[in-house]
Amino acid sequence: MWGGGKLGSSGGWFLRVLGPGGRNTKAVRPLISSVYVKNQLSWILQIKPGVFNEYRTMWFKSYRTTFSCLNRIKSFRYRWARLYSTSQTTVDSGEVKTFLALAHKWWDEQGIYAPLHSMNDLRVPFIRDNLLKTIPNHQPGKPLFGMKILDVGCGGGLLTEPLGRLGASVIGIDPVDENIKTAQCHKSFDPVLDKRIEYRVCSLEEIVEETAETFDAVVASEVVEHVIDLETFLQCCCQVLKPSGSLFITTINKTQLSYALGIVFSEQIAAIVPKGTHTWEKFVSPETLESILESNGLSVQTVVGMLYNPFSGYWHWSENTSLNYAAHAVKSGVQEHPMSAEFAFKGEAEELQANACTNPAVHEELKK
Amino acid sequence: VRSQGPPLSSFGVLASRATSDPSRPRRQRYDIHFHDKKILLLEAGPKKVLEKLSETYSNRVSSISPGSATLLSSFGAWDHICNMRYRAFRRMQVWDACSEALIMFDKDNLDDMGYIVENDVIMHALTKQLEAVSDRVTVLYRSKAIRYTWPCPFPMADSSPWVHITLGDGSTFQTKLLIGADGHNSGVRQAAGIQNVSWNYDQSAVVATLHLSEATENNVAWQRFLPSGPIALLPLSDTLSSLVWSTSHEHAAQLVSMDEEKFVDAVNSAFWSDADHTDFIDTAGAMLQYAVGLLKPTKVSARQLPPSVARVDAKSRVLFPLGLGHAAEYVRPRVALIGDAAHRVHPLAGQGVNMGFGDISSLAHHLSTAAFNGKDLGSMSHLTGYETERQRHNTALLAATDLLKRLYSTSAAPLVLRRWEQIMAFASK
Numbered sequence: 001m002w003g004g005g006k007l008g009s010s011g012g013w014f015l016r017v018l019g020p021g022g023r024n025t026k027a028v029r030p031l032i033s034s035v036y037v038k039n040q041l042s043w044i045l046q047i048k049p050g051v052f053n054e055y056r057t058m059w060f061k062s063y064r065t066t067f068s069c070l071n072r073i074k075s076f077r078y079r080w081a082r083l084y085s086t087s088q089t090t091v092d093s094g095e096v097k098t099f100l101a102l103a104h105k106w107w108d109e110q111g112i113y114a115p116l117h118s119m120n121d122l123r124v125p126f127i128r129d130n131l132l133k134t135i136p137n138h139q140p141g142k143p144l145f146g147m148k149i150l151d152v153g154c155g156g157g158l159l160t161e162p163l164g165r166l167g168a169s170v171i172g173i174d175p176v177d178e179n180i181k182t183a184q185c186h187k188s189f190d191p192v193l194d195k196r197i198e199y200r201v202c203s204l205e206e207i208v209e210e211t212a213e214t215f216d217a218v219v220a221s222e223v224v225e226h227v228i229d230l231e232t233f234l235q236c237c238c239q240v241l242k243p244s245g246s247l248f249i250t251t252i253n254k255t256q257l258s259y260a261l262g263i264v265f266s267e268q269i270a271a272i273v274p275k276g277t278h279t280w281e282k283f284v285s286p287e288t289l290e291s292i293l294e295s296n297g298l299s300v301q302t303v304v305g306m307l308y309n310p311f312s313g314y315w316h317w318s319e320n321t322s323l324n325y326a327a328h329a330v331k332s333g334v335q336e337h338p339m340s341a342e343f344a345f346k347g348e349a350e351e352l353q354a355n356a357c358t359n360p361a362v363h364e365e366l367k368k
Numbered sequence: 369v370r371s372q373g374p375p376l377s378s379f380g381v382l383a384s385r386a387t388s389d390p391s392r393p394r395r396q397r398y399d400i401h402f403h404d405k406k407i408l409l410l411e412a413g414p415k416k417v418l419e420k421l422s423e424t425y426s427n428r429v430s431s432i433s434p435g436s437a438t439l440l441s442s443f444g445a446w447d448h449i450c451n452m453r454y455r456a457f458r459r460m461q462v463w464d465a466c467s468e469a470l471i472m473f474d475k476d477n478l479d480d481m482g483y484i485v486e487n488d489v490i491m492h493a494l495t496k497q498l499e500a501v502s503d504r505v506t507v508l509y510r511s512k513a514i515r516y517t518w519p520c521p522f523p524m525a526d527s528s529p530w531v532h533i534t535l536g537d538g539s540t541f542q543t544k545l546l547i548g549a550d551g552h553n554s555g556v557r558q559a560a561g562i563q564n565v566s567w568n569y570d571q572s573a574v575v576a577t578l579h580l581s582e583a584t585e586n587n588v589a590w591q592r593f594l595p596s597g598p599i600a601l602l603p604l605s606d607t608l609s610s611l612v613w614s615t616s617h618e619h620a621a622q623l624v625s626m627d628e629e630k631f632v633d634a635v636n637s638a639f640w641s642d643a644d645h646t647d648f649i650d651t652a653g654a655m656l657q658y659a660v661g662l663l664k665p666t667k668v669s670a671r672q673l674p675p676s677v678a679r680v681d682a683k684s685r686v687l688f689p690l691g692l693g694h695a696a697e698y699v700r701p702r703v704a705l706i707g708d709a710a711h712r713v714h715p716l717a718g719q720g721v722n723m724g725f726g727d728i729s730s731l732a733h734h735l736s737t738a739a740f741n742g743k744d745l746g747s748m749s750h751l752t753g754y755e756t757e758r759q760r761h762n763t764a765l766l767a768a769t770d771l772l773k774r775l776y777s778t779s780a781a782p783l784v785l786r787r788w789e790q791i792m793a794f795a796s797k
Contacts, residue, residue, distance in 0.1 A: 161744070
């Protein structure tokens with residue numbers, strides 16, 4: 001009994017390592033759980049067949065993009081290894097180093113960050129228009145007044161400042177100290193922006209607890225292709241969102257085309273993007289993103305492609321999402337979503353674990 | 369007294385467009401996207417308060433195109449003009465002194481082609497509207513900027529990224545966008561070091577207010593191309609017209625200083641005389657006109673006779689020199705040029721102020737979109753959009769006007785025939 005209790009407790013430990021929230025459809029965890037869990041948690045085994053089916057579907061979907069299925073296996077192994085570490089961060093220290101070197105170049109509109117400056121022509125209206133749908137009467141001149149927005153991986157504040165100008169209260173976070181310094185300095189000249197924007201040097205996980213359910217919108221633009229643990233990252237995004245809050249993501253798809261154009265051409269040939277900025281393996285396909293978002297209680301509203309014309313320096317919306325794309329997801333407002341089922345899941349597991357713990361105590365008692 | 373002025377978030381255009389929101393039928397006096405922007409207007413002259421409209425017409429008038437009238441009405445200035453005075457014209461007759469080749473411009477449904485408005489009236493209407501938005505726009509009269517400090521091309525840690533302006537009285541302001549609307553000798557343009565392509569025409573324009581011999585409907589604008597330059601009669605009222613006569617410097621000086629009677633004779637003869645005709649051109653012209661009339665029997669319509677002038681308003685004769693100017697760049701980081709600061713044109717086509725109003729319309733549109741996108745108003749990305757749009761339009765118009773001016777500055781027969789062909793080609797479109 002005690003042995004069973006131990007396994008039960010280790011099963012409980014396992015669930016906690018997963019992080020808060022996040023019942024997910026990926027086959028990875030349930031597969032591992034079948035190794036750890038014994039009969040006491042047999043209801044997990046019951047959901048296994050369904051999970052396997054989902055895994056197969058996902059596999060077929062990703063088969064379309066030749067490289068990504070291979071990488072799914074690679075990343076599966078990677079995640080296996082990761083699960084054994086107790087690190088909770090999604091920040092990649094290698095990425096931090098890359099951005100540190102370019103920290104003072106953010107605000108040169110014709111410099112290396114020019115494509116990001118001109119991307120504002122797409123992403124600001126995208127965020128603004130989707131948020132305006134939720135505001136019944138907006139103030140003239142300050143359409144986003146009253147909105148609290150979190151800009152994750154804000155860099156030098158290229159996207160944070162326009163959102164602040166539109167009237168929102170924005171918190172911009174970035175793990176690179178120099179980036180925040182640059183952003184802080186730049187906004188300090190404008191007294192209006194200075195009041196509306198706050199910058200902090202930290203990662204998303206560090207502020208999840210204190211800022212749970214406080215933001216009307218979370219923006220992760222050109223960030224998810226730089227994080228280590230996408231699942232955890234998106235879970236955290238969801239946690240800090242108010243119910244019915246919006247999550248905006250722009251990132252790069254994982255396709256042959258994005259390798260050819262996004263890495264080989266952009267970085268190595270034309271130097272549109274500094275070398276080493278992106279790692280193709282970390283690119284995220286819209287399907288992957290959608291599945292993780294949906295499994296975390298975020299309903300995907302829009303996925304739309306973006307195309308950069310290096311000759312004109314302008315971005316355009318496109319139906320083709322094989323290079324860059326933008327996504328808008330909304331957190332469910334009601335609690336009877338898979339989210340609550342997962343809470344019950346966790347709750348029961350903890351209950352069982354508690355029972356398992358008390359049982360030996362009772363047993364001891366009885367023995368006495 | 370040296371004082372640090374309050375930091376202003378932007379130095380913007382005084383003329384803003386109405387909102388296009390259909391649920392708001394009442395005209396806005398300003399664009400809602402500029403709602404929380406602060407605007408400062410530096411005016412070198414004194415505040416022009418017109419308590420009562422004077423009975424005598426001013427000799428400086430402008431031909432306002434329908435597009436410009438739409439812009440002015442979008443923020444309520446046109447209503448003030450309508451309450452004062454203006455004259456609509458429905459037709460324009462343009463003809464050549466040497467050949468009698470003629471174009472008649474009019475709109476098919478006899479809509480107004482344009483409006484002749486005194487400059488003072490326009491200024492007063494604008495001043496009134498500025499007062500109406502004084503919570504948003506601050507106007508400093510009799511103020512002149514003596515020094516501009518431009519932002520660094522590269523964003524540097526401690527230097528302000530904005531434009532700093534020092535006024536004559538020592539006060540300073542900082543702004544995100546400086547708009548130079550200070551005429552063809554623009555101080556802003558010179559201080560920014562923007563190259564200006566310019567030359568002086570060897571011509572001056574004489575303006576005057578003329579009384580017609582008899583009252584007429586007076587809704588036609590007349591322009592005749594003399595060898596010395598074009599002479600134009602623009603309707604002001606049933607009995608009054610405004611004269612704009614571009615001619616050589618010497619002739620202009622003579623016209624301004626001669627007796628009123630002699631002046632009136634000169635004007636009448638300029639419109640009526642056949643002195644520059646040659647038989648050859650007359651016959652050739654008549655034959656070709658007949659031939660074209662067989663093929664395209666429209667538009668080369670009945671020639672109307674211009675009115676004759678009885679007298680000129682005392683002290684209304686003034687002359688000013690003419691030239692062409694075009695700035696090589698309309699924009700720099702945090703700087704934009706509009707109106708005569710960007711381009712200066714010969715008055716023969718009546719386009720000068722309309723090009724300026726077009727600049728305003730375009731810049732306001734670009735800034736409004738930028739503001740709605742949360743952009744820094746001084747950012748080059750949308751300023752270059754304004755520049756491209758307007759340079760394309762203005763360069764074509766400037767070149768055409770300059771070409772017309774040169775073509776009509778000669779009485780050599782072959783060239784006269786060429787311009788006659790040009791007119792016929794134009795008329796047949």
